[in-house]
Amino acid sequence: MKATPTLTWNEHIICTPIGELVIWLDQKSILQFIGWQEFRQETMKQLCRFYQVPTITLQKTAQSHMVIDTIKEYFAGNIQAIDTLVVSACGTEFQKKVWQALRAIPAGSTTSYGELAKQIGSPQACRAVGMANNRNPIAIVVPCHRVIGKNNQLTGYAGGLNRKQWLLDHECQYSTLSV
DSSP: OOOOOOEEEEEEEEEETTEEEEEEEOTTOOEEEEEEGGGHHHHHHHHHHHHTOSOEEEEEOOSOOHHHHHHHHHHHTOGGGGGGOOBOOOSOHHHHHHHHHHHTSOTTOOEEHHHHHHHTTOTTOHHHHHHHHHTOSBTTTSOGGGEEOTTSOOOOOTTOHHHHHHHHHHHHHHOGGGO
C-alpha cells in the first residue's frame, strides 16, 4: 500500500498594524506562505494542489525564529530586512519569473504591470503579470503591493487596497529612496 504524501510546516501568526499575518515555514525554515489571516484557507487549497498532497499539517509555534523576527523588523521600519529572506514560491515558471522581478523592485518605489511585463521580456503580458501577482503566496517579501496601474492608481491587491496603501506609505517613510 502506497503511503499518502504529507507536508508538515510551522505556522506563526503575528499581529501587524494592518491585521494578523500568517507565516508558514517548511522544516528547513524556508518561507512557503505569508499572507493575511482571512486568506489562509484558500491558500492552503492552492498549495495542496501544487504540491499534490491532500493536506499540509501546520504546527503552531510561538517560539521566536529569525524569519519571524525579520518580518517584525520590516514592520518596525527596517524595510530592507526582508530582502535577504529565502522563499520557496510554488507556481508556474512564468509566475516565478514575475515574482523574482517583484523582489527587484526597491522598497519605496513602484512600477506598473506593463513595466513589469517589459522587464521580464513579455511586454504584451500585462494581464498575466496581474494574475501572477494575484497568485503570489508570499506577500510583502515578494512585494506585489509595489505594482500599480499605468495611471499611477492603486489597483488589485488581494489584501485590500487599504493594506496596499499602508505598505507603500510605510516603505516610503523608511526608504532610503525617499531621502
